[in-house]
Amino acid sequence: MTDYDVLVIGGGPGGLAAAVSAKKEGAGVLLIEREARLGGILKQCIHDGFGLLRFGEKLTGPEYVERFEEEFHKLSISYEVQTFVTSVRKTEKGFYVYAVNAKGVREYRTKAMVLATGCRERTAKQVFIHGTRPAGVFTAGTAQHFVNLMGQMPARRCVILGSGDIGLIMARRLTLEGAKVLGVYEVKPVPSGLTRNLVQCLEDYDIPLFLSHTVTRVFGTGRLTGVEIAGVDERMRPIPGTERYVECDTLILSVGLIPENEMAESLGVPLDIRTKGPICDNRFMTEADGVFTCGNATHVNDLVDYVSESGEIAGRAAASYKKRTGQESEKGRVMMDADASLQYLVPQKLNLGSDLGKVILYFRSSRVLTEGTLTVAVDGQKIFARKYQNLKPPEMERLEIDFTGQCLTKESRVLVSIAEGGGI
Amino acid sequence: MREMTCIVCPNSCTLKVEEQREEIVVTGNKCKRGREFAAAELKHPMRTVCSTVRTVFPEAPVVPVRVSAEIPKNRIFDVMREINQTVLTVRAAGGDVVIRDVLGLGVDVIATSSMLQSFAELKGEK
Numbered sequence: 001m002t003d004y005d006v007l008v009i010g011g012g013p014g015g016l017a018a019a020v021s022a023k024k025e026g027a028g029v030l031l032i033e034r035e036a037r038l039g040g041i042l043k044q045c046i047h048d049g050f051g052l053l054r055f056g057e058k059l060t061g062p063e064y065v066e067r068f069e070e071e072f073h074k075l076s077i078s079y080e081v082q083t084f085v086t087s088v089r090k091t092e093k094g095f096y097v098y099a100v101n102a103k104g105v106r107e108y109r110t111k112a113m114v115l116a117t118g119c120r121e122r123t124a125k126q127v128f129i130h131g132t133r134p135a136g137v138f139t140a141g142t143a144q145h146f147v148n149l150m151g152q153m154p155a156r157r158c159v160i161l162g163s164g165d166i167g168l169i170m171a172r173r174l175t176l177e178g179a180k181v182l183g184v185y186e187v188k189p190v191p192s193g194l195t196r197n198l199v200q201c202l203e204d205y206d207i208p209l210f211l212s213h214t215v216t217r218v219f220g221t222g223r224l225t226g227v228e229i230a231g232v233d234e235r236m237r238p239i240p241g242t243e244r245y246v247e248c249d250t251l252i253l254s255v256g257l258i259p260e261n262e263m264a265e266s267l268g269v270p271l272d273i274r275t276k277g278p279i280c281d282n283r284f285m286t287e288a289d290g291v292f293t294c295g296n297a298t299h300v301n302d303l304v305d306y307v308s309e310s311g312e313i314a315g316r317a318a319a320s321y322k323k324r325t326g327q328e329s330e331k332g333r334v335m336m337d338a339d340a341s342l343q344y345l346v347p348q349k350l351n352l353g354s355d356l357g358k359v360i361l362y363f364r365s366s367r368v369l370t371e372g373t374l375t376v377a378v379d380g381q382k383i384f385a386r387k388y389q390n391l392k393p394p395e396m397e398r399l400e401i402d403f404t405g406q407c408l409t410k411e412s413r414v415l416v417s418i419a420e421g422g423g424i
Numbered sequence: 425m426r427e428m429t430c431i432v433c434p435n436s437c438t439l440k441v442e443e444q445r446e447e448i449v450v451t452g453n454k455c456k457r458g459r460e461f462a463a464a465e466l467k468h469p470m471r472t473v474c475s476t477v478r479t480v481f482p483e484a485p486v487v488p489v490r491v492s493a494e495i496p497k498n499r500i501f502d503v504m505r506e507i508n509q510t511v512l513t514v515r516a517a518g519g520d521v522v523i524r525d526v527l528g529l530g531v532d533v534i535a536t537s538s539m540l541q542s543f544a545e546l547k548g549e550k
Contacts, residue, residue: 036546037539037542043537043539046474046475046476046488046490046536047474048472048474048490049434052433052434058472060474060488060490060536062488062518062536062537062539063518063536063537066518066537066538147476148476148486148488149486150485150486151476151478151485151486176473176475176500176501176504177475177504177508194434194436195429195436195438196429196430196431196433196434196436198429199428199429199431199436200431200471204471204497302434303434390438395434395436
């Protein structure tokens with residue numbers, strides 16, 4: 001058995017950033033990755049647009065993540081690939097982590113853990129589609145894996161359900177490789193992907209977008225032969241009489257991502273029903289002492305730059321966790337109450353263990369607002385306000401608030417809300 | 425007046441573009457790149473192409489590539505044809521030129537990953 005200060009599960013952008021920052025703090029770090037190569041999902045995100053915030057350039061996914069891998073290797077951080085964590089046990093002497101790989105069953109002990117397990121796509125089973133079970137129904141990520149890593153084309157004539165970013169990116173990618181993308185159908189009245197992707201992936205290639213439409217049925221025995229499309233009402237129920245048949249050999253689903261937290265749940269980490277990730281504090285520590293979360297396992301991010309940022313904070317905090325144990329529990333943590341005007345807020349709690357200082361918040365508005373003002377109030381007293389233009393649920397906002405001088409206690413009532421308009 | 429979405433960064437600014445004789449007036453942009461984008465979009469829209477090239481290496485049948493700088497939007501499919509006719513026979517690193525001066529457009533097609541080299545290292549270890 002080997003002992004570590006910080007054990008990171010997941011070798012994507014979040015995990016790499018966490019491992020690098022923990023190592024820089026002097027911690028003994030091990031990173032475990034189930035795939036053969038580090039890099040996570042960015043290995044297959046060959047389109048550009050990554051890293052604008054961090055590096056000021058438009059990088060492709062592999063270019064972005066290989067910069068972090070380079071730093072990771074330069075620091076000689078220990079790692080295991082093709083290794084799958086099967087269980088974690090918490091004891092008074094730390095966490096015992098069990099994993100399997102080609103060498104057999106492995107056992108590790110660590111003081112702190114960073115769960116950088118990313119998110120997973122919702123599958124056909126999670127959206128209500130009737131019909132047979134033919135080949136040719138893929139999630140957008142699976143199609144992306146086929147095209148960009150295996151060099152195989154999964155589609156000739158295809159329909160895309162859902163206007164999430166990966167779906168839009170795949171609409172363009174398949175078109176470039178010679179497939180006919182007949183349309184993108186979105187059940188909601190507003191698109192879920194970034195506006196720039198609607199422009200550069202759909203408009204550029206004359207791919208139509210149908211809002212308030214969904215796929216109600218699939219046809220075909222061996223391979224998909226077609227799908228039934230229907231318009232939906234304001235409650236997203238198909239409207240009888242609007243059905244039409246579209247002939248296609250592939251249906252691609254881009255219907256949302258869900259943070260992956262099986263490991264966290266096995267450790268008794270409570271999840272936030274809004275983010276579907278662990279409830280965490282401003283250091284990205286979950287409600288379970290010594291268990292940290294970051295990246296898309298915490299909440300689904302729009303930009304990898306933010307994933308890296310949260311990984312860095314979590315890694316740094318995990319590295320200093322062993323030194324802090326005991327001192328924190330007295331002052332405790334205070335909940336930040338985000339009301340219904342926010343789709344969600346991360347972190348959900350503030351750690352009062354040491355001076356709070358500057359805290360980074362990530363949030364999404366529940367509604368589309370041309371002008372909105374976010375305010376933070378402590379015990380009814382407004383302590384912060386910022387005006388925003390064009391707040392949209394699909395676009396995450398990042399905000400830094402300086403809590404220096406705010407005398408927060410466990411009993412403080414911190415309320416975060418967004419009001420329409422620009423009045424501060 | 426034309427409305428367009430700037431695709432330079434994730435802000436996705438809505439630009440209002442007015443052509444007044446020789447001058448282009450842009451509003452709604454948060455930065456100067458929005459103006460440049462709008463000007464280019466009216467006269468000669470440019471785009472980046474990202475794709476993959478085939479390789480002779482079984483562990484990585486394709487490797488990601490992109491153009492080293494933007495190309496005219498109407499040449500995207502021409503460049504794709506060139507990319508799809510290329511087979512990589514060397515273990516290129518990220519940034520290595522795969523097609524020099526593609527179609528005389530003045531830009532190269534470059535590899536965007538060093539995956540072939542990482543795979544070579546993995547083999548060396550075994």
